[in-house]
Structure formats: structure tokens, C-alpha cells
Amino acid sequence: MARDAYDCATVLEHIAGHDPLDSTTYQSPVTSYTKDINKPVKGMKLGIPKEYFVAGMEAGVESAMQEAIRTYEKLGMEIHEVSLPHTKYGLPVYYLLLFAEASANLARMDGTRFGLSVSDGAKDVIDIYLKTRHEGFGDEVKRRIMLGAYALSAGYYDAYYLKAQKVRTLLRRDFETAFSKVDILLAPTCPTTAFKLGEKTSDPLEMYLSDIYVVATNPAGVPALALPAGFSNNMPVGMQLIGKHLDESTLFQVAHAYQQVTDWHKQQPNL
16 A cells, blocks of 8 residues: 555545544544654664574574664664563463464354354354355464463353453553653564565464564554665665554654665666
8 A cells, every 4th residue: 555654644634543443442532654754863762672683583684674773873863772671472372362362353253243244055044154164264263263262261261261351551661651751662573684485384383483572562552664774685674663652653653764875775686
């Protein structure tokens, strides 16, 4: 939908806001994200979470991040190292909550009220449920439903789901503490570049680990914006900017400033 930060800000201006038909949307006035997007970033404080720059990151990804940090220094931003100490729990917390919510939400897809309905050869309504969910859900969706149902089951709710909710609070406090010192955070979106299509489908855990740098923002309720920041082994490197709660305007301002002095968002790899 968008080729750069300005386009993205324009789109969000039109789709953000409360939806009276969606109880999960936030009731808050929508600001103009493009109004202040051209303001200079000089004097703003850029936080670098030390937990996101650890051993195991692809060398080309780390090099691209360091170059992006230097670019922001040239733009006049102050660079500060910050700590998000509960980052290591972000991945298990995210997937526990995600699977549990997926299991609960997809329970409505029973072939009678919502979604696909497969009734050919069905003997009764239970048979319709089974046929619909067997044919309508892929392997990954079934995996998430099963694990989510397990986490929400009697005897495991307190041990898994409730505990994950408590750790989510700790993740949110980490970000609140960091944002008391800086205006925005910079980190890689992934420790490596993209892997081949289907390469990790046989090992879901390894595939999930690729999300390690992006899973903490959702449970914490803070916005993030991913943008191109270079290449490693001829594959694009993604950088993410993480902002304060409901402060998307600053995200777009800082991303736009970067894209005014770089052209990574206009380049494509030679595959």
C-alpha cells in the first residue's frame, strides 16, 4: 500500500480511528500524521536497545544498523543506549497469547455462522464442523488452535496464559522506562535476512525465532514501523523504529527524515 514513510502516513490517516462495529479499536482522536512529518529530527533522542544487538545477528544486518545509527547522528539526533530487560521473554509471551487468542477467535468458524461451510456428505452438524475445519484451516492454523486450546484448558490457564499476561505487563513497563529517556527506539526487524520460501516450514520453532525482535511491541501496545536499511548478501535488511504509545507521528517523522538522505527504499535486490 505504500512505498515510503510519507505514503504510509497518508494511508494511516484514512484508516486509523475507532470503528463502531469493532470493539477492539481504540477510541482516540486521529491526528494528521503528515502534518509534522517534515520537521527536523535534530535534538531528538534515539534509543538503541542493547538486548536487540546480541551475538547471532547476521554480520551484514548489524553493519546496516550501525550505518543507520550514524546517519541519524549526522541528522543531529542524540544516541543513547537503553535496556529492555524482559526482551528475552517476548517471544514465548507473544506466541502464548497469540495462540490462545487465535484458538478462541477461530472457534466461531464452525461452518454454520461464519466463514467456509463444507457440508457435502456430512451426516450431521458435528460432521459439518469437522469437515469445515479440516478443509478450511491449514497446518499452521491448526497448530495454533491446538496449542492455544491447550494453554487455555483447565489446569493450564494459570500456569501459561495468566502468567504470560503478567509478563506482558513487565514488557510494557520496560518500554515505558525506556521512553522516559528517549523519544524513539531503533532496532533490526530480524537477526538475519529473508530465508528461502518453505525453508523452515518443517521446523516451526526455528521459523518463530525469526520474529524475536518484533514480537515484544504488540503485547506492550507500542507502535513500530519497519523500513529498508540496506542489503546483506544481496538481500534487503529491515530496520524498525519503535515509538511511544499512540505516537505514530514521531515514527513517521523519524522514518521520513531517514528516507530523505538515503534511497534504500527505492532499491531492489538483483535476484
